[in-house]
Amino acid sequence: MAASPSAVFALYPPAKPQRLSPKVWIPVLVGLAVICFESTPIMGGDRTGKWLTEIWPAVLAKSDPTAFGLVHHLLRKLGHFTGYGTLGLLLRKAWHQSVRIYLKLVGSPLMFAASALSVVFTFVVGSLDELHQSMLPNRTCTFRDVLIDTSGALIFNAIFWAIRARRRGALRLNLCTLRAYSVKGAQ
Secondary structure: OOOOOOHHHHHHHOOOOOOOOHHHHHHHHHHHHHHHHOOOHOOOOOHHHHHHHHHHHHHHOOOHHHHHHHHHHHHHHHHHHHHHHHHHHHHHHHHHHHHHHOOOOOOOOHHHHHHHHHHHHHHHHHHHHHHOOOOOOOOOOHHHHHOOOOOOOOOHHHHHHHHHHHHHHHHHHHHHHHHHHHHHHHH
């Protein structure tokens, strides 16, 4: 026996008309502001190295100059990866909400498009950031950093999709259990 219409509406309430709120883009603007700040001479390797030299002895008793240089480099690249990965997720959410409202679409193809747009825009922002850094005296411009930025957005979006798929699997299992229970209860 099929579920009653009231049970279906309880699980899937009808959608209310939505309007795009500029608020969905505020987190993206904050993320871009952080990247702009980090792209200044204040956050250059020569300056962040000074901070790390003060922290380094407290973390490790012995200070190895070779290890210090490697750790400093890796921390800077990890900063690129996580910062742009986070920007990629913020862009994915903003694009998803914006496109969904304008196109009146809901579902995986739209979410995939939002993720793809977020990765593309992360690549553009990373490229512009590197171009900006090429004009600063204590900063460098490398395409490798753009690739690290873009891979952060790509991997963070992939993690989002993996978590979403796992949750959807649990939701499907719960809905199947609910349907089986409602069929048994109706007999």
